[in-house]
Amino acid sequence: MSALFEFCLRMGDNTLVLGHRVSEWCGHAPVLEEDIALANTALDLIGQTQMWLGLAADVEGQGRSADDLAFLRDAWDFRNLLLVEQPNGDFGVTMMRQFLFDAWHLGQLETLIDSADDRVSAIAQKAIKEVTYHFDRSSGLVIGLGDGSDESHARMQTALDLLWPFAGEGFEADATDLELAGAGIAPNPAGLRAAFDARVEQVLQRATLSLPESRFAHRGGRTGARHSEHLGHMLATMQVLQRSYPGATW
Amino acid sequence: MTPIAQVWEWLDAVPDPEIPVISVTDLGIVRDVDWEDGTLIVTVTPTYSGCPATSVIAMDIETALRDHGVDRIAIRQQLAPPWTTDWLKPAARDKLKTYGIAPPQPAGGPESCPHCGSANVERISQFGSTPCKAQWRCRDCLEPFDYFKCI
Ligand SMILES: [Zn+2]
Numbered sequence: 001m002s003a004l005f006e007f008c009l010r011m012g013d014n015t016l017v018l019g020h021r022v023s024e025w026c027g028h029a030p031v032l033e034e035d036i037a038l039a040n041t042a043l044d045l046i047g048q049t050q051m052w053l054g055l056a057a058d059v060e061g062q063g064r065s066a067d068d069l070a071f072l073r074d075a076w077d078f079r080n081l082l083l084v085e086q087p088n089g090d091f092g093v094t095m096m097r098q099f100l101f102d103a104w105h106l107g108q109l110e111t112l113i114d115s116a117d118d119r120v121s122a123i124a125q126k127a128i129k130e131v132t133y134h135f136d137r138s139s140g141l142v143i144g145l146g147d148g149s150d151e152s153h154a155r156m157q158t159a160l161d162l163l164w165p166f167a168g169e170g171f172e173a174d175a176t177d178l179e180l181a182g183a184g185i186a187p188n189p190a191g192l193r194a195a196f197d198a199r200v201e202q203v204l205q206r207a208t209l210s211l212p213e214s215r216f217a218h219r220g221g222r223t224g225a226r227h228s229e230h231l232g233h234m235l236a237t238m239q240v241l242q243r244s245y246p247g248a249t250w
Numbered sequence: 251m252t253p254i255a256q257v258w259e260w261l262d263a264v265p266d267p268e269i270p271v272i273s274v275t276d277l278g279i280v281r282d283v284d285w286e287d288g289t290l291i292v293t294v295t296p297t298y299s300g301c302p303a304t305s306v307i308a309m310d311i312e313t314a315l316r317d318h319g320v321d322r323i324a325i326r327q328q329l330a331p332p333w334t335t336d337w338l339k340p341a342a343r344d345k346l347k348t349y350g351i352a353p354p355q356p357a358g359g360p361e362s363c364p365h366c367g368s369a370n371v372e373r374i375s376q377f378g379s380t381p382c383k384a385q386w387r388c389r390d391c392l393e394p395f396d397y398f399k400c401i
Contacts, residue, residue: 033375033385040377047300051329122330126299129332129401137376 003179004117005059006079007186009069010222011108011123012052013080016070017231018101019045020238021088030091037137041098044130051123058119071242075232082221083166085231089159092145092152096159099138103199104170106135107192116184139203146207153208160209168217171196252320257283257290264314267306268380271349274307278337281328289322290315295333298381335400346398352386354400363388364395373397 023042029035053066084101088094109131112124145152171193173181181188204211220226241248261283264274274280274294282293292311296304308325315323335354343353352360362369368390375385383396 033377036379036385037375037377040381043300043302043381044298045300047296047298051299118330126296126329126332130298133376133399133401 002059003176004120004185005056006176007180008052008056008059009079012049012056012066012069013078014084014101014105015045015052016049017078017080017234018084018098019043019049020234021084021086022094022098024088025094034091038094041134041137044134048123048127048130051126055119055123067242071239075227075235076224078227078231078235079222079224080231081166081169082218082228083163083169085221085228085234086163086166087230089162090155092155093159093162095138095141095145096156096163098134099142099203100163100167100200102131102135102138103196103203104167104192105131107195107199108170108187108189111187111192115186120185142203142209143207146204146209156207157209160204161212164212165214165216165218167196167200168215169219169221172217172219172222174223251285251288252290252318254283254285257292257315257320260314260318261292261311264307264310267303267310269346269349269351271345272342274311276339276342276345278339279307279333280311286324289324290320291324291326293326293328295328297333301381303380333401335398338398350395351383352395352397354398356400358400360386360395360397363391363393365393366391 019042022038022045025035025038026042027035029038049070050066053069056069057064057066081101081104083097086093086097088097106128109124109128113121113128115121115124142156146156147153148156171189173188173190177186177188180186201211218228221228258275258280261280262273262275266272266274266277277297279295279297280292281295282291284291284293292315294304294308294311312323312325338354346353347364350364352362352364355361359373360371363371366388368388370389371386372389373384374387374394377383378385378396382399384399385394386397387394
């Protein structure tokens, strides 16, 4: 498996899994405006998935399509961060997950726009406009809810404590990362940590939330070694139609 | 082979499926039109990467060109440089306003309410009925309205 193929799966699986998770809110959000915002965010993420998994399929050159990669792979073939497969929880957990992902995603895309691979750069240039907007929204909600009522503050702190151990995985580097960093195609994720910390701390401070001290990080999602039990359940829902009626179109 | 200028004129008449008062060329998403070995190549860029209108637009362009007698057509997608609201034609901004959608502004919010013209407006949501719009409200006439986001 080529490093570039692996990298495209990592990018595309993040946006696919989070896009599906966020779409689970459709029709259930606390207020209409947030329902629409969540659905639009999910739509952007699924659009980005089509670009990343489309490139993965081209790079692989085995005749698989972006749809084949999304609907016909099993949980152990997915390369998304554990963070994005975590269940939605309450609205606070969903927004904290979005905020931590957006902060990581934005840092990643900022370097990918200068990728030595034109196809990677083109996707990053497109996606960064949408992700800048996502980060603006999720930061605003984290601040508004964190520095809100006692109830909303408590829920946001609980969400941060729950999700923080999943924030570190995005900065781990393996042989794939080192190969791509050497070729100037993608950054070494370890080098993005400082900017991420600064970005996150600035928002959390305004949100009156405290960052947990532990840097312990769950890992195993982006390598596919050990996903959480939640991914399989999510895929069962997401893939059921193509698995039950292979090749179905409409 | 039909002259390219004629093809652009035909494309000027293909409406955006979600905001039919403006055309696909008003929107600035048709990046290039050219003949290649007897095939008409139309290069299109998406507004938002997940916008469901993108595939409908490709189909509408193809249908319109076939109706004008072009039978060898290929629609190509181009991602870079990414679409920006700077590519909206000036006339399109006026058409949006008349239709009740506040046109994009570099400042990041609408200049005025498209219904009554008041500058006393507030944001309800960063997102709206389509990926390209946000929801705003007028504090004077109290009507909600769509704002075409600036990207
Ligand atoms: Zn008004």
